[in-house]
Amino acid sequence: MKITVGISNKHAHLTQEQIEALFGKGYHLTFFRNIKQPDEFVSNEKIDVAGPKGILKDVRILGPAREKAQIEMTLTNARAIGVEAKIRVSAHVEGSSGVTLIGPAGQIELKEGVIAAVRHLHMTPDEARTLGLHEGQRVAVETSGERAVIFKNVIVRIDELFSLELHLDTDEANAAGLKNGDEVTLV
């Protein structure tokens, strides 16, 4: 089965309270565009993310607001601003690095929240049944082209709201010469 690649650029998930601290009291994220996963959207709002060695400019916020902040970046981004990005499954930010978030109306110190998302495969329960896969399983996918590789340790994520898609970050995609919408195969 062919699986489409979705490449994640650096982005932030924030709580409503944090959004208001950065953009002003009563502020709500505004819609920019959909992503393939229907439970999330790209907002118009961007913040700067500061670490001890530098600032990542224009980090896009994904909506809707979440229960807990999570700043997703590549290992290259993290090195550039002098923080560590632990490789984690989404929402597992315990013990991760903190950063300063800078918005047009204020800034906040985040105690933890910086992660590099573990490479993962979104799918519906139906697709999981068809492929014989279960939640949290690690699989491998093979890419093609001049920089063809096999990505191991791809975590299977299953939800009714998901759409079949491999999520890689820009470091991983560039290393394999992949662009959005390219297709890979399950090994």
Ligand SMILES: [Zn+2]
């Ligand atoms: Zn994802």
